[in-house]
Amino acid sequence: MSPRIRLAISMIAFAAALAAGGARAQTATATTTGTTSISAPAAITVTQNLSFTVLPQMINSGLTISSSALNGVNANVQLSGDQAASVSVPASFDVIRVGGEETITVRTVGPVTSVLFDGATRQVLGLANGGPFANPVAVIGTFDKGILSFSVGGQVTMANNLVPGEYQGVLTVIAQYN
Amino acid sequence: MRSLKWVIGASAALAMAQSAQAQTPSASATASGAAVVLQPITLVKNTDLAFGSLVRPSLGSNTVTIDATSGNRTLTGTGDASLAGNQTPSRATYSVGGEGGAAFSVTVPSSFVMTRQGGSETLPVALSASAVAGALSGSIGSNGSANFSVGGSLPLSSTTVAGDYTGTFDVTVGYN
Numbered sequence: 001m002s003p004r005i006r007l008a009i010s011m012i013a014f015a016a017a018l019a020a021g022g023a024r025a026q027t028a029t030a031t032t033t034g035t036t037s038i039s040a041p042a043a044i045t046v047t048q049n050l051s052f053t054v055l056p057q058m059i060n061s062g063l064t065i066s067s068s069a070l071n072g073v074n075a076n077v078q079l080s081g082d083q084a085a086s087v088s089v090p091a092s093f094d095v096i097r098v099g100g101e102e103t104i105t106v107r108t109v110g111p112v113t114s115v116l117f118d119g120a121t122r123q124v125l126g127l128a129n130g131g132p133f134a135n136p137v138a139v140i141g142t143f144d145k146g147i148l149s150f151s152v153g154g155q156v157t158m159a160n161n162l163v164p165g166e167y168q169g170v171l172t173v174i175a176q177y178n
Numbered sequence: 179m180r181s182l183k184w185v186i187g188a189s190a191a192l193a194m195a196q197s198a199q200a201q202t203p204s205a206s207a208t209a210s211g212a213a214v215v216l217q218p219i220t221l222v223k224n225t226d227l228a229f230g231s232l233v234r235p236s237l238g239s240n241t242v243t244i245d246a247t248s249g250n251r252t253l254t255g256t257g258d259a260s261l262a263g264n265q266t267p268s269r270a271t272y273s274v275g276g277e278g279g280a281a282f283s284v285t286v287p288s289s290f291v292m293t294r295q296g297g298s299e300t301l302p303v304a305l306s307a308s309a310v311a312g313a314l315s316g317s318i319g320s321n322g323s324a325n326f327s328v329g330g331s332l333p334l335s336s337t338t339v340a341g342d343y344t345g346t347f348d349v350t351v352g353y354n
Contacts, residue, residue: 027352028221032270033344034292034303034330036229039262040340041236082340083231083262177233177262 042081042175050075050106050154050171060160066109067154074151075171083177089152095169102163108171109153217321219276221351227303227330230267235259239335244269246308246329259334270328274351278316281354284309286328292345299339303330305347311354 053070067074079087094103152173229242235257242261243252249269253261274282286307291300307328314322328349 026219027350028219028274029348029350030221030223030272031346031348032223032226032328033346034227034229034270034290035342035344036242036292036301036332037231037265037342038334038338038340039231039233041233041258041260083233083264177260178264 039083039177040081042079042083042085042177044173044175045078046075046173047078047149048073048076048151050152052106052154052156054156054158056164058158059162059164061158062160064155064157074153075173076149076151077173078147078149079175080147081175081177085175085177087148087150088174088176090172093169093171095167097163097165097167100163100165102165102167104156104159104162104167106154106156106169106171109155214318216277216280216353217275219274219280219282219351219353221349222273222275223349224271224273225268227270227328228266228268229330229332231262231265232334233260233262234334234338234340235336237336239333241331241333243331244329246306246327249327249329255334257334257336270349272326272328272349272351274312274314274324274326276314276322276353277318278314278320278322279318280322281311281313282324282351283311283354284326285350285352286310287347290345290347292332292343294339294341294343297339297341299341299343301332301338301343301345303332303345305330307349 050067050073052065052067052072054065055070058065066072079085089108092105092107094105096103152171154171227244229244230251232242235255238255238257240253240255240257240259242259243254244250244267245252246269249267251261251267253259276282284307286305289302289304291302293300305328307326309326312324312326314324316322
């Protein structure tokens with residue numbers, strides 16, 4: 001074989017080597033998954049406010065009056081959401097006399113109605129009916145998803161120096177996704 | 179480039195050999211060649227991109243971002259969305275392998291789309307990489323490695339449909 005032919009063969013072989021190199025893995029790819037879970041914000045609705053009925057003869061009696069007595073009503077609250085959530089209620093709150101400065105402390109008491117949970121009636125809150133909430137804010141239970149409704153009751157003690165009148169205050173119930 | 183130069187050099191040698199052969203009965207020429215053979219570059223995904231659990235705003239809009247460098251999840255915007263803690267967010271992380279000391283580039287799409295499972299709603303996700311180029315550790319002749327990560331951001335509004343969203347994207351690395 002002449003040198004000329006040998007050189008040509010060498011070049012062909014080198015060209016083939018280059019081509020093989022071009023087919024070698026010069027890039028690598030990885031597929032990645034992206035994920036997220038989006039929830040609707042929890043909604044809370046007060047369907048009924050808490051109120052007491054105090055008869056004149058009860059004032060300065062030292063009696064403890066319940067919101068469920070006489071014509072009083074418990075507060076009713078409805079929650080909705082699509083995640084597990086916790087519900088908390090303050091152990092007490094103050095009501096102030098309209099047009100004055102006198103206050104009465106209302107102690108909250110546990111749910112007295114059953115809980116509507118995903119369409120089924122279940123008692124999922126942690127307190128027995130009428131039980132007091134612990135200080136300062138009690139997490140009274142959790143729910144998974146769907147709709148939860150419950151009531152919060154209250155108790156007030158008729159102190160000796162109580163000023164007659166209309167008293168108002170705010171009871172704050174908090175629902176929070178866990 | 180080294181290989182290309184060699185071919186040009188060899189071509190010149192061939193031309194000279196042909197010229198010389200026209201004048202003499204025989205002649206010989208010697209050429210040398212060199213090539214750098216690199217290990218194939220490899221890419222392994224270590225973790226996926228997870229935004230975790232989010233609560234959409236009831237008003238306004240927000241943007242949720244997973245930082246590519248730190249992996250931190252942040253919430254910006256005027257809405258009242260919130261970050262829930264019952265799922266762990268993470269940036270996507272990758273390991274590159276190949277020839278020590280070799281430079282490489284990273285190609286990440288600017289965005290991809292996640293689709294709600296069981297539905298057709300989509301969420302656009304903008305992507306960002308911690309690096310668009312790098313060099314493998316070590317030196318030529320040894321195994322090298324490098325790491326990088328990818329983060330992203332997605333919009334949330336009061337009309338975002340709740341649910342689980344998922345989607346995929348491809349990340350590519352290549353020698354420079």
